[in-house]
Amino acid sequence: MTTWLNMTLQDSASPVMEQLIYFHDHALMIMLMIITAVFYTMVSIIQNKQTSRFMLEGQMIETVWTIAPAIILVFIAIPSLRLLYLMDEIHNPVMTLSAVGHQWYWSYEYSDFTKVEFDSYMIQQEDQQVDTFRLLDTDNRIVLPMNSPVRLIVTAADVLHSWTVPSLGVKTDATPGRLNQVSFSINRPGLLYGQCSEICGA
Incomplete structure (x- = not known):
C-alpha cells in the first residue's frame, strides 16, 4: 500500500516498525551473500577445465552444505523470534x-x-x-x-x-x-x- 513515488517500505512511525525494517534489511543482506556465493560457484564451475567424473561422494562438502544453511537459518530465526515476542508485548496502555x-x-x-x-x-x-x-x-x-x-x-x-x-x-x-x-x-x-x-x- 504505497503512496506516490514510494518504491520501498513506508517510513516507520513506531519502534516495532523500525525493528521490522532492520530485520527486512538483515534478511536481504543474508540473501545477497547467498546469491553471490551461488553465482561465484556457478561461474567457477563453468570456467573450470578440470573434471571429476569418478568422484562418487565428498564427505567434507556434504557436511559443509548441510551445516552452513542451518547456521544461516539460526541467524534469521533469532531476530525473527525476538520480533515476534516484541510485537505481542502489551504494556500498561494509556x-x-x-x-x-x-x-x-x-x-x-x-x-x-x-x-x-x-x-x-x-x-x-x-x-x-x-x-x-x-x-x-x-x-x-x-x-x-x-x-x-x-x-x-x-x-x-x-x-x-x-x-x-x-x-x-x-x-x-x-x-x-x-x-x-x-x-x-x-x-x-x-x-x-x-x-x-x-x-x-x-
Missing part, C-alpha cells in the same frame, strides 16, 4: 481503541473516558480533493496520542477483515465473534494511512 470491521467501513469507539463512537468511510472518488490519496482517505479519522502505549481491540460485524497500518507495523485480523488485541506506540506525529488488508470475507 488508552484503548475498539475497531469493528464492516463491509465497507470501520466503526471506532473510544471508551476510556467519555464514550465516543463513529464510523469511518472511505471518501468516494468524486468527492476527493487533489491532495488526497485514492482508496486511503476517510471522512472521519482516529486521533491517537504519541509516545504512549495504545491498545487496539479488533473484531468484525459481518465477514473477515484485517486492520492494518503499515507505518506502525500493525496488522491484526478482525473475525466475527472474536476479539483480537494488539498494542503499539507512535513515536512521530503525522497522518498515517491504513486499510483492510484482506479480501473481505475471503
Whole structure:
C-alpha cells in the first residue's frame, strides 16, 4: 500500500516498525551473500577445465552444505523470534481503541473516558480533493496520542477483515465473534494511512 513515488517500505512511525525494517534489511543482506556465493560457484564451475567424473561422494562438502544453511537459518530465526515476542508485548496502555470491521467501513469507539463512537468511510472518488490519496482517505479519522502505549481491540460485524497500518507495523485480523488485541506506540506525529488488508470475507 504505497503512496506516490514510494518504491520501498513506508517510513516507520513506531519502534516495532523500525525493528521490522532492520530485520527486512538483515534478511536481504543474508540473501545477497547467498546469491553471490551461488553465482561465484556457478561461474567457477563453468570456467573450470578440470573434471571429476569418478568422484562418487565428498564427505567434507556434504557436511559443509548441510551445516552452513542451518547456521544461516539460526541467524534469521533469532531476530525473527525476538520480533515476534516484541510485537505481542502489551504494556500498561494509556488508552484503548475498539475497531469493528464492516463491509465497507470501520466503526471506532473510544471508551476510556467519555464514550465516543463513529464510523469511518472511505471518501468516494468524486468527492476527493487533489491532495488526497485514492482508496486511503476517510471522512472521519482516529486521533491517537504519541509516545504512549495504545491498545487496539479488533473484531468484525459481518465477514473477515484485517486492520492494518503499515507505518506502525500493525496488522491484526478482525473475525466475527472474536476479539483480537494488539498494542503499539507512535513515536512521530503525522497522518498515517491504513486499510483492510484482506479480501473481505475471503
